[in-house]
Amino acid sequence: MSDFLEVLSTYDIAGAFWVNIRLAFFAGIFGLALGTVLALMRVSPVPSMRAIGSGYVTLFRNTPLTIIMVFCISVLWSVLGLRLSSDFTANFFWLAVLALTVYHAAFFCEAIRSGVNTVPVGQAEAARAIGLPFLAAARLVIFPQAFRGAIAPLGNTLIALIKNTTVAAAVSVPEVSILMKEMIENNGNYVVPIFMAIAVGFVVIVIPVGLVTTFLSQRLAVSR
Amino acid sequence: MGVLLLLGIAAFVVVKMGEKGQWSPDLWGILVTPQTWTAYLLPGLQRTLTAAAVSVVTALLFGFLFGLGRLASNRAVRWFCGLVVEFFRAVPVLIMMIAGWLLFTRTIPGVVPASQAPFVGVVIGLTLYNGAVIAELIRSGVHGLPKGQREAGLAIGLTRGKSIWNIELPQAIVAMLPSLVSQFVVILKDTALGAIVTYPELLRSAQILGGRGGLLQILLGVAVVFVVINWLLSRFAEWTARRVSTRTSGRTRPQQASAAVVPGGAGAGVGLGGGGLGGGDGGGDDA
Numbered sequence: 001m002s003d004f005l006e007v008l009s010t011y012d013i014a015g016a017f018w019v020n021i022r023l024a025f026f027a028g029i030f031g032l033a034l035g036t037v038l039a040l041m042r043v044s045p046v047p048s049m050r051a052i053g054s055g056y057v058t059l060f061r062n063t064p065l066t067i068i069m070v071f072c073i074s075v076l077w078s079v080l081g082l083r084l085s086s087d088f089t090a091n092f093f094w095l096a097v098l099a100l101t102v103y104h105a106a107f108f109c110e111a112i113r114s115g116v117n118t119v120p121v122g123q124a125e126a127a128r129a130i131g132l133p134f135l136a137a138a139r140l141v142i143f144p145q146a147f148r149g150a151i152a153p154l155g156n157t158l159i160a161l162i163k164n165t166t167v168a169a170a171v172s173v174p175e176v177s178i179l180m181k182e183m184i185e186n187n188g189n190y191v192v193p194i195f196m197a198i199a200v201g202f203v204v205i206v207i208p209v210g211l212v213t214t215f216l217s218q219r220l221a222v223s224r
Numbered sequence: 225m226g227v228l229l230l231l232g233i234a235a236f237v238v239v240k241m242g243e244k245g246q247w248s249p250d251l252w253g254i255l256v257t258p259q260t261w262t263a264y265l266l267p268g269l270q271r272t273l274t275a276a277a278v279s280v281v282t283a284l285l286f287g288f289l290f291g292l293g294r295l296a297s298n299r300a301v302r303w304f305c306g307l308v309v310e311f312f313r314a315v316p317v318l319i320m321m322i323a324g325w326l327l328f329t330r331t332i333p334g335v336v337p338a339s340q341a342p343f344v345g346v347v348i349g350l351t352l353y354n355g356a357v358i359a360e361l362i363r364s365g366v367h368g369l370p371k372g373q374r375e376a377g378l379a380i381g382l383t384r385g386k387s388i389w390n391i392e393l394p395q396a397i398v399a400m401l402p403s404l405v406s407q408f409v410v411i412l413k414d415t416a417l418g419a420i421v422t423y424p425e426l427l428r429s430a431q432i433l434g435g436r437g438g439l440l441q442i443l444l445g446v447a448v449v450f451v452v453i454n455w456l457l458s459r460f461a462e463w464t465a466r467r468v469s470t471r472t473s474g475r476t477r478p479q480q481a482s483a484a485v486v487p488g489g490a491g492a493g494v495g496l497g498g499g500g501l502g503g504g505d506g507g508g509d510d511a
Contacts, residue, residue, distance in 0.1 A: 034230065062409070062454035063447045064416030067427055071447075074431070075440045080240040082233075102230070163316040170420050177318050181326065188330030195323035199315040206314045 023165040027100035035108025060106040115150025155213025268429025279350035287358025312356035321349030342423035365396030399474030405461035
């Protein structure tokens with residue numbers, strides 16, 4: 001047991017988790033922004049906008065994240081020379097954020113759209129009746145209520161995003177699953193305890209997010 | 225803003241592809257070369273489908289075992305099964321895959337042939353995560369039935385267990401079929417994680433082939449294969465939802481976005497319960 005603790009202390013587990021958290025933070029912000037725009041397109045009165053929005057969602061929801069991740073690094077960077085940062089390591093980090101963003105935007109979009117579905121149609125009709133154009137109605141009437149109705153699914157998407165940051169391992173971003181692989185390869189006899197240590201780390205991060213979003217979704221629910 | 229960024233990246237890709245000669249017919253021709261498919265992509269797809277099919281079976285077994293465990297009358301069994309389910313839903317699939325793979329290569333080599341260790345790792349990862357999600361589907365399926373079903377079962381003299389087994393579970397399974405099919409999409413998508421643990425599935429075959437050129441074109445081709453299969457599965461899920469809705473008193477609509485993760489109600493009373501730790505879209509999460 002003391003041997004195992006020594007193994008744990010020789011690796012920077014917290015540092016690796018910090019990479020995952022940063023990946024999730026940036027991809028969460030960008031993904032939510034992109035997802036909101038996509039949701040707006042999907043409920044807009046313009047047919048071509050709706051088609052683009054639903055096409056995007058169908059495409060990215062059905063493509064494995066690992067492929068998107070590999071595509072961002074092996075194609076966008078290696079083949080086409082896309083650089084998101086002049087620093088080599090930071091470039092990989094931001095390309096991973098890009099992959100996580102475009103993938104999860106599709107799920108954020110669907111979460112927000114399910115929130116839009118909780119808003120009674122009378123709200124949209126009332127907004128139109130007082131002369132608001134689509135964007136103003138969305139900004140002032142529909143989306144503020146939709147977000148409050150979408151907190152639970154948004155939370156689930158955020159949790160999925162946090163767990164999916166491990167997929168950045170596919171492009172060698174030094175996050176926690178790569179660290180775990182290295183730890184196990186050097187200490188093969190501790191595979192179960194090492195796995196448990198990393199797994200519990202995720203449980204500790206993910207459960208508060210679940211509890212907070214459940215609390216908020218009840219607290220902020222629009223009473224009707 | 226987000227759309228502008230996306231358009232910017234798309235424009236960049238198109239322009240850069242021209243600069244780097246990626247529109248050359250030679251590179252795109254790789255997608256219609258018979259050998260590309262016969263030697264690389266189809267064997268890769270076959271291994272992808274094998275891993276997915278095996279995982280579907282094992283995840284169903286795991287899910288039924290722990291789903292029924294969460295409905296057990298024994299408090300300790302309920303608590304234990306709830307703990308296991310919530311734990312595996314909160315841990316990334318990739319972490320379980322890597323641990324499963326290395327367990328059989330480093331810790332107990334020889335139990336399975338070294339060449340099979342990546343496959344076993346993939347199946348372990350997919351089974352534990354998706355099994356936990358299916359267990360939750362079963363539990364929420366049974367709890368989602370009108371309570372009159374259970375009361376009627378008890379009223380005609382069935383025990384609680386018999387009522388679950390003969391009355392509630394059959395309806396819950398029918399009601400959860402659409403969500404179950406949606407979960408198969410998640411399983412199929414997550415097999416691509418196998419590329420990271422050196423399982424030569426579709427993505428890894430594509431990477432190996434593309435290492436000699438034409439990676440952009442091959443990856444796009446592989447993505448199309450995944451999108452088409454998953455889209456068909458999703459349509460099938462919607463079709464089952466319409467089809468079975470008359471055969472159960474439960475709700476059959478696949479739970480989109482808000483996921484398989486119905487906030488834990490009665491159930492095990494585990495501290496972890498509550499808001500659902502799984503991914504978006506029936507796990508969607510998940511890669």
